[in-house]
Amino acid sequence: MYSNTLRTDADYEALLARFNTFLFDCDGNLPRLSLPISRPEPPSFHIPPPCRFVGVLWHGNRVIPGVPEAMNLLRSKGKQLLFVTNNSSVSRAAYSKKFAKLGIEAHVVRLLPARFPPFLPPRRHRSKLTREQDEMFSSAYAAAVYLKKVVGFPPEKKVYIIGQSGIQEELTAEGIQHSGAGDDNENMREMEFASLEPDPAVGAVLCGIDFHINYKKYAKAHAYLTRNPGCLFLLTNNDSTFPTEIGLFPGAGAISSALVTSTGRQPDAILGKPNQTMMDCIIARYHLDLATTLMVGDRLDTDIDFGNRGGLATLAVLTGVTTEAEIADPSQKIRPTFVMKSWGDLAKLSEN
Ligand SMILES: O=C(O)[C@H](O)[C@H](O)COP(=O)(O)O
Numbered sequence: 001m002y003s004n005t006l007r008t009d010a011d012y013e014a015l016l017a018r019f020n021t022f023l024f025d026c027d028g029n030l031p032r033l034s035l036p037i038s039r040p041e042p043p044s045f046h047i048p049p050p051c052r053f054v055g056v057l058w059h060g061n062r063v064i065p066g067v068p069e070a071m072n073l074l075r076s077k078g079k080q081l082l083f084v085t086n087n088s089s090v091s092r093a094a095y096s097k098k099f100a101k102l103g104i105e106a107h108v109v110r111l112l113p114a115r116f117p118p119f120l121p122p123r124r125h126r127s128k129l130t131r132e133q134d135e136m137f138s139s140a141y142a143a144a145v146y147l148k149k150v151v152g153f154p155p156e157k158k159v160y161i162i163g164q165s166g167i168q169e170e171l172t173a174e175g176i177q178h179s180g181a182g183d184d185n186e187n188m189r190e191m192e193f194a195s196l197e198p199d200p201a202v203g204a205v206l207c208g209i210d211f212h213i214n215y216k217k218y219a220k221a222h223a224y225l226t227r228n229p230g231c232l233f234l235l236t237n238n239d240s241t242f243p244t245e246i247g248l249f250p251g252a253g254a255i256s257s258a259l260v261t262s263t264g265r266q267p268d269a270i271l272g273k274p275n276q277t278m279m280d281c282i283i284a285r286y287h288l289d290l291a292t293t294l295m296v297g298d299r300l301d302t303d304i305d306f307g308n309r310g311g312l313a314t315l316a317v318l319t320g321v322t323t324e325a326e327i328a329d330p331s332q333k334i335r336p337t338f339v340m341k342s343w344g345d346l347a348k349l350s351e352n
């Protein structure tokens, strides 16, 4: 048993009294990605064998019992909620659809479509949220802000993307030109190397989770990274695995490792959890008081390490990738401040 496992109403009340801002991990699955659930919703909440939940808030297309009520309780007490995901496959706006579908209130800015021409969008496309009201942070957004604000990426240069629409839309929203991603989903024909002539405008390769990865994308990224040593090599995140409702599959880190092998280069920056670039963005954007901010996640090597390194208290839930035995293991180097069986357990307080 871990020394600081919360289980009683008094434990939960003390947690709410101590913290004002709650950062939540979200987890991989999204509507278009999770496997279609053909059977009708079972009357009771049934966890299909052989896997457990895969996260903090939801399990595939099903919200973890008690989570919406627990989140409403936090909002009723005036707490600040932020959602932080390493999943770069879709934009933050797409996440807002998932939250709505699962009954979790989340204030997420709406982005322009990836192909939107670079002029002022019509009113219907402009988000009504201010940046401070936006509650969603993704590794794709962190990468776009890093390129814009930290690198000062030249407007005439392009980013070659191994990844999906999430990265395209976040780069477009920051006015950064890009190529690759879905444009290269169709693999090259045998030995058609002449067609891979690199685009001289490319000044960075940005790699994230890509469910349509192929040799053409790897060949183009390899060419950019080896022919021009000045070409930046950036990862949205390097999670080893991607969590789904039927288990773990290769993650963004597995996708980018092929480029590390072929180019002999290490990434110049990795933007997602547990790396602190995203944490620095969040702390600066929301002027967080670290003493009253809690990071809630299910993975020790990303969520909990992210919070620990950022100087936050951390809470590991047991509805995801990490088990209590792993946390309690004396050799475990990444230790959360607290452990809870499920974040949904907090809903009990709203019944009082
Ligand atoms: O491989 C990945 O990209 C990650 O496993 C995945 O997206 C994690 O998402 P998070 O748990 O940070 O919401």
Ligand SMILES: [Mg+2]
Pocket (backbone or CB within 6 Å): 025, 026, 027, 028, 054, 055, 056, 297, 298, 299, 320
């Ligand atoms: Mg997670």
